[in-house]
Amino acid sequence: MTLKFGVVGTGAIGREHIDRITNKLSGGKIVAVTDVNQESAKQTVEMYQLDAVVYPDDQALIADENVDVVVVTSWGPAHEATVVAAVEAGKYVFCEKPLATTAEGCMRIVEAEMKQGKKLVQVGFMRRYDNGYVQLKQAIDNHEIGEPLMIRAAHRNPTVGENYVTEMAVVDTLIHEIDVLHWLVNDDYKSVQVVFPRKTKYSHEKLQDPQLFTIETVGGIVMSVEVFVNCKYGYDIQCEVIGEDGVAKLPEYSSIVMRKDEKLSTSILNDWKYRFMDAYNVEIQDFIDSVTKKGEPQGPTSWDGYIAAVTADACVKAQQTGQKEAIVLNEKPAFYSEKKLQKA
Numbered sequence: 001m002t003l004k005f006g007v008v009g010t011g012a013i014g015r016e017h018i019d020r021i022t023n024k025l026s027g028g029k030i031v032a033v034t035d036v037n038q039e040s041a042k043q044t045v046e047m048y049q050l051d052a053v054v055y056p057d058d059q060a061l062i063a064d065e066n067v068d069v070v071v072v073t074s075w076g077p078a079h080e081a082t083v084v085a086a087v088e089a090g091k092y093v094f095c096e097k098p099l100a101t102t103a104e105g106c107m108r109i110v111e112a113e114m115k116q117g118k119k120l121v122q123v124g125f126m127r128r129y130d131n132g133y134v135q136l137k138q139a140i141d142n143h144e145i146g147e148p149l150m151i152r153a154a155h156r157n158p159t160v161g162e163n164y165v166t167e168m169a170v171v172d173t174l175i176h177e178i179d180v181l182h183w184l185v186n187d188d189y190k191s192v193q194v195v196f197p198r199k200t201k202y203s204h205e206k207l208q209d210p211q212l213f214t215i216e217t218v219g220g221i222v223m224s225v226e227v228f229v230n231c232k233y234g235y236d237i238q239c240e241v242i243g244e245d246g247v248a249k250l251p252e253y254s255s256i257v258m259r260k261d262e263k264l265s266t267s268i269l270n271d272w273k274y275r276f277m278d279a280y281n282v283e284i285q286d287f288i289d290s291v292t293k294k295g296e297p298q299g300p301t302s303w304d305g306y307i308a309a310v311t312a313d314a315c316v317k318a319q320q321t322g323q324k325e326a327i328v329l330n331e332k333p334a335f336y337s338e339k340k341l342q343k344a
């Protein structure tokens, strides 16, 4: 069976996903695209030689009976309306982060999905599919480092544009750590506090950069997460988990080791696209396979999107107040509880 995809938003990551579904993965085909910039949608069809209809908007694309899955790769504020409409039409959805820009918006998606009686939505938190994070989680789950006590993490981008402001360090960037860190340690967040170190000269008036977040979990783990989006030297993701019996660290991106000009060196990537290329491929192949074979996606859920939104709201508040802010979630519906394996 081939899963037929309609893509809403043919910008940077929309095209990346179209390319991987068309040329790298198996079991999926792009049959429809749309973008508020219709030229971009048409160019995309030509660029990847797609046999796909270009629709004027998301609603028309969702109404196409040939579309099984709606991929949402438009700008964050547009996600909620598209996801709700797609879910109400009974379509599967792969939505890039954020699921919605507010916790209330995520809850509306959760409610629409529960009404359909089955999981339809997966959120694009691809780090859960990154080989390094998967190994880190296995080490923690197998108690190889004992109980986790602290995490030291960093999310560094070489540079950002003038439209990237202080709040985006949370909603655009830290959001990946917000999702992956609670998943790593199987714990819930309790509070967050932010401090602003001396600002780099490479930032601009509306952006505090770097920022340092201290996040505490209900179980008492303290996470120190740096976001530094004008670090200049490359795209660098760090994560070290300090446990009672040892320390486990995310592996460095592997590159050849060069001996040259009296130096021993390895390269650092400069873009998320390359750093997480394999993770995006595994993520979307897993989405295709689980929908095709099991009838529902098995990756990050709408509820994970909600957790991320609530936590992001507290982080933004903490940026503004300088105080420790509480992170309080609604009770998790049974609908989103992991299915336990039946004992034989």
Ligand SMILES: NC(=O)C1=CN([C@@H]2O[C@H](COP(=O)(O)OP(=O)(O)OC[C@H]3O[C@@H](n4cnc5c(N)ncnc54)[C@H](O)[C@@H]3O)[C@@H](O)[C@H]2O)C=CC1
Residues within 6 Å of the ligand: 008, 009, 010, 011, 012, 013, 014, 034, 035, 036, 037, 040, 058, 073, 074, 075, 076, 078, 096, 097, 098, 124, 125, 126, 172, 272
């Ligand atoms: N998982 C990840 O690592 C990444 C996730 N993202 C997320 O993916 C989304 C898209 O990001 P980019 O591709 O970098 O942005 P982009 O600006 O390159 O592309 C977004 C496209 O969506 C279109 N668009 C906006 N509103 C629309 C609407 N209502 N209907 C149809 N088209 C609409 C725009 O015209 C544009 O072509 C964002 O939510 C972003 O946070 C982006 C990069 C990496």
Ligand SMILES: O=C1[C@@H](O)[C@H](O)[C@@H](O)[C@H](O)[C@H]1O
Residues within 6 Å of the ligand: 157, 172, 173, 176, 272
């Ligand atoms: O999602 C992403 C971008 O939108 C964001 O701007 C970057 O900071 C992240 O590293 C990348 O993964």
